[in-house]
Amino acid sequence: MKAVFSSLFKADLLEEAGRYGAISARLEQEFRGRVEEAARAVIRWNGGDHVGPHGFPCRRCRPFPFLVYYQIESGTIYFLAVVHERRHPEYLRQKLGEP
Numbered sequence: 001m002k003a004v005f006s007s008l009f010k011a012d013l014l015e016e017a018g019r020y021g022a023i024s025a026r027l028e029q030e031f032r033g034r035v036e037e038a039a040r041a042v043i044r045w046n047g048g049d050h051v052g053p054h055g056f057p058c059r060r061c062r063p064f065p066f067l068v069y070y071q072i073e074s075g076t077i078y079f080l081a082v083v084h085e086r087r088h089p090e091y092l093r094q095k096l097g098e099p
Contacts, residue, residue, distance in 0.1 A: 054092035
């Protein structure tokens with residue numbers, strides 16, 4: 001299955017990793033590793049997770065309070081965003097420009 005990472009996903013990852021990096025380089029590496037691990041699991045299992053509060057399938061990045069959101073269309077996994085689990089449910093739809 002093909003995987004495509006959106007510019008929003010990449011920007012979210014850079015922003016959040018930077019926040020953790022301001023605390024410590026080790027914490028930033030751990031965060032990035034957990035996001036990568038979540039993405040690999042989605043690819044390995046062809047999705048299969050629950051639908052999150054933002055209306056898209058997602059995978060948790062424990063112990064960090066973030067969700068990796070994705071969408072599967074025509075045999076391709078589109079990674080949409082990395083969103084804090086406490087964000088308003090409309091946040092992702094607004095970022096993606098959906099009604």
